[in-house]
Amino acid sequence: MAREVVPIHPAQQTVLPLRENRRLSTAAQNQGLNDGALISAIRSGNQDAMAQLYDRYSSVVYAVALRVLGETSAAEDVLQEIFMQLWRNPGAFDAGRGNLAPWLAVIARNRAVDTLRRRRPQTEMTETVASVEPDMAGDADRRRTVEKVWAVLKEMPAPQRNALEMAYFEGYSHSEISEKTGEPLGTIKTRIRTGLILLRQAVEAR
């Protein structure tokens, strides 16, 4: 059994003067909290928890928005919009339906594509599902998974990778991709589906 419970007792009794610094104390506690606990604290209106969550995930959101929009000021607007929505409605994230990182990444992608198409948001945060296996609760898990996905994308034939990226990051419809690449519609459909399945198989193989 790997788990150990270790009681820790005083080696010596020391009487020390009291100095309470609640803000420092709570900020230090936030450092170690997992996503669920931070979301709970945000529900209570805790701004320190919000800052902690921003530090943890703003890079993910910004990278996706920048990849789609290709412009820093527009990507910053998406970043601002998403974290404000999370502040206003932290209950939109349902831990039972996936981890926070992919959920935020998908919302960032959807919002950025909506911006790209100059249209009103098409998907509410509460409707967004990003249930990813394996579990990506920690940075290390996420890095490992992303490395696997990168490896698959690198090995993928260029036309298939392009079709996936045009659909996901450039917001083209399947018929637009067919038109731009000169490939038959059926070919584009097949490439996109088999491409997604390859990604799934890569992360499932442990």
Next chain:
Amino acid sequence: MSVHEQFAEDLALHALGCLEGSEKATLEKHLEECASCRRELEQLRGDAALLALTASGPRPPTRAKIRVMDAIAKEPRLPPAMVRMPWWAGFGWVTAVAMIAVVAVMWNQNTRLKSSLAVMEGLSEQRRAELELDRRVVDTLTASDAKRVSILPANYKTPPPEGKAIYSREHNGLVFIASNMLPLPAQKAYELWLIPTQGAPIPAGVFKPDARGSAVVINPPLPAGVEAKAFAITIEPERGSATPTMPIIMVGSGG
């Protein structure tokens, strides 16, 4: 495969949001009636999320965080009296027990979900129900009218400082819960140390107890695969130290 083959490719396009026109309308109508295609769509959306996570680039500029935090400060969602750290976050053992319960439930269910596709649906229902229970626990802990009561033997005077470290080498995880900790001098903090079977003590988190002497440290950054011989606590500068400053004020070894 239980997905209807004629919709398999359209499901992938729909997951990426690039299906349009009559094909989209036909698929959406089918999805209303077909649970297996709905499950496949959800899975394909998860696959698409993997694609989203491959985006990489520079960190957002500092001004972006200032802008977000300024906007949040101007938009408090609760009356000022309520805008504070929830008391339970500083109430170490209760917080940790709730979090451990959540982790344990999710861990269990993840394992079981993978074991059989056939029982996935039933387990999913169970998972939701148990998460709902966990949520209710947290709701109780965070309720504004919740009372905190420590129950001790009737003749007990002052409970001694106590810390409990729960450590898993295999999962590289550490949860530390302290209670009745003595107040600290100015500019000082407690630091937890993992004492390995070989080598120097490893810093395992700096903490300051709240006014009640409670504190919690959850999963501090630790090198992987370290065998712990003991845990110890010292008093250090607020930013922590790379090596412990004597004396060790609390110590405990694994049994």
